[in-house]
Amino acid sequence: MYEEMRGNILSNQMTKCKACGKEIAKGVKKCVHCGKDQRNFFMRHKIFTGILVIIILVIITSLGGKDDDTKVENDNKVAEPNKVKDDKKVEDDKKASDNVPNEHKAALKKAETYAENMDMSKAAVYDQLVSEHGEKFPEEAAQYAIDNIEIDWKENALKKAKTYVDEMDMSKAAVYDQLVSEYGEKFTKEEAQYAVDHLE
Known part of the structure; x- marks a missing residue:
């Protein structure tokens, strides 16, 4: 055994x-x-095997880095046109602003004052800008102001409607008539209806 x-x-x-x-x-x-x-081939040639391993590692590392570099480069390519586009828009806006006559700019500022502080309608603001008893701007300047002002006219109509209800105790029907009247606020029918619909 x-x-x-x-x-x-x-x-x-x-x-x-x-x-x-x-x-x-x-x-x-x-x-x-x-x-x-x-011994097998790799054991007989240890130096060659070591060099081969290093080369493979370098290739793998460089490929990974290249992918990252490519991604960053592609991201930059995407971002660059957007930046150029934004810069161009700012430049175009500046050029457009530079080409606007001072009287037009003044009319726009005055229009913003009336619309924001007095809750006036678009038509009422225009009339005030060109009126002989108002601001006396040329029609071109007044039209430029109306075309470029950024105001929510429906909200202006609602604010004006609330004023009539709170201070003058008017009915909704009377408020509507006052809002659309040529001798009143001169809001559009749509704006007036929005205001009446949103009164509390």
């Missing part, structure tokens, strides 16, 4: 030579019978 166990142990520690086929101990570098090197 001892001999059998010894034989198993020895057989587990032995292998065959790749060249001559005779039994040799596992892990030896060369066959004791024919002298053939038993």
Whole structure:
């Protein structure tokens, strides 16, 4: 039994030579019978293997970096046209503003004052700008002001409607008539209806 166990142990520690086929101990570098090197290619050429591993790592790293660089470059390409577009818009707005006569700019500021502080309608603001008893702006300047003012006219109509209800106790029908009247506020029917619909 001892001999059998010894034989198993020895057989587990032995292998065959790749060249001559005779039994040799596992892990030896060369066959004791024919002298053939038993190591695989990579073990026989450790320096070459090390260089090859380094080259592969460098290639993988550079490819990853290239992808990141490409992404950043592409992001910049996307951002750059937008920046150019925004800059061009600002420049165009500035040029357009520079070409506007001072009287037109003054009419726009005055229109904003009337619309924001007195809750006037678009038609009423225009009339005030050109009126002989008002601001006396030329029609071109007044029209420029009306075309370029940024006001929510429906909200102005609502504010004016609330004033009539709160201070004069007017009915909704009377408020509506006053809002659309040529001798009143001169709001459009749509604006007046919005105001009446939103009165509390």
